Amino acid sequence: MDIEQRTDQELADIFKVLSEPNRISILRILQHSNRELTCGEVSRQLNISPSTVSYHFKALRKAGLTNTRQMAQAKLLSINRETFQKYLPNFLDSL
Amino acid sequence: MDIEQRTDQELADIFKVLSEPNRISILRILQHSNRELTCGEVSRQLNISPSTVSYHFKALRKAGLTNTRQMAQAKLLSINRETFQKYLPNFLDSL
DNA sequence: AGCTTATTTCGATAAGTGTCGAATTAAAAA
DNA sequence: TTTTTAATTCGACACTTATCGAAATAAGCT
Numbered sequence: 001m002d003i004e005q006r007t008d009q010e011l012a013d014i015f016k017v018l019s020e021p022n023r024i025s026i027l028r029i030l031q032h033s034n035r036e037l038t039c040g041e042v043s044r045q046l047n048i049s050p051s052t053v054s055y056h057f058k059a060l061r062k063a064g065l066t067n068t069r070q071m072a073q074a075k076l077l078s079i080n081r082e083t084f085q086k087y088l089p090n091f092l093d094s095l
Numbered sequence: 096m097d098i099e100q101r102t103d104q105e106l107a108d109i110f111k112v113l114s115e116p117n118r119i120s121i122l123r124i125l126q127h128s129n130r131e132l133t134c135g136e137v138s139r140q141l142n143i144s145p146s147t148v149s150y151h152f153k154a155l156r157k158a159g160l161t162n163t164r165q166m167a168q169a170k171l172l173s174i175n176r177e178t179f180q181k182y183l184p185n186f187l188d189s190l
Numbered sequence: 191a192g193c194t195t196a197t198t199t200c201g202a203t204a205a206g207t208g209t210c211g212a213a214t215t216a217a218a219a220a
Numbered sequence: 221t222t223t224t225t226a227a228t229t230c231g232a233c234a235c236t237t238a239t240c241g242a243a244a245t246a247a248g249c250t
Contacts, residue, residue: 144210200242211231
């Protein structure tokens, strides 16, 4: 419950979000394509159901690792570089 | 099953090990004290049972994040800096 | 308004995780 | 060899997670 513990918990939470291969894949695609992605696109590219992708999108966004922008019916996902800079500088480059 | 997926899985596995606050704490203590730690020491410092600490030690070691050295009845844990260099350069400094 | 397209939520489920105390094993000391 | 000390393994447990299909919701179109 002290400051150190809170920091460790915070860090661990970031890592937990990143501890799922599909989420790493999503970030890799985002990083390399350098454009925003929709739920449907990821669903087709990774061959997982839209509901599962939506679940991962939510987790990434909730952790502050991504941003979301509405575009017609779709929602466009992009990397939130500030968060990575804060917790894992250089990580995105390694993808 | 392709090369990219395997890499993502590998990375995710590293993150999974780090997604537990007690394990982060262990690494922080190791990093700051700059000396090896025993299971019992960590158990007392973090107030968790020896069996739980042993479980975390095993996870860290299995992921290649730490090294182990036998010393009398105890086992001394130290950081495996090569692995961090490979997957998360600069991370240890941020602890 | 009704239709289409995209995303999200809602069960349900199978698998995995962190924790403990008790029992076991390993190593050293007496 | 017995005793002590340290670490590990073994259930058991409550909790979380990733996944899906079906149903619900949201936003444009016609």
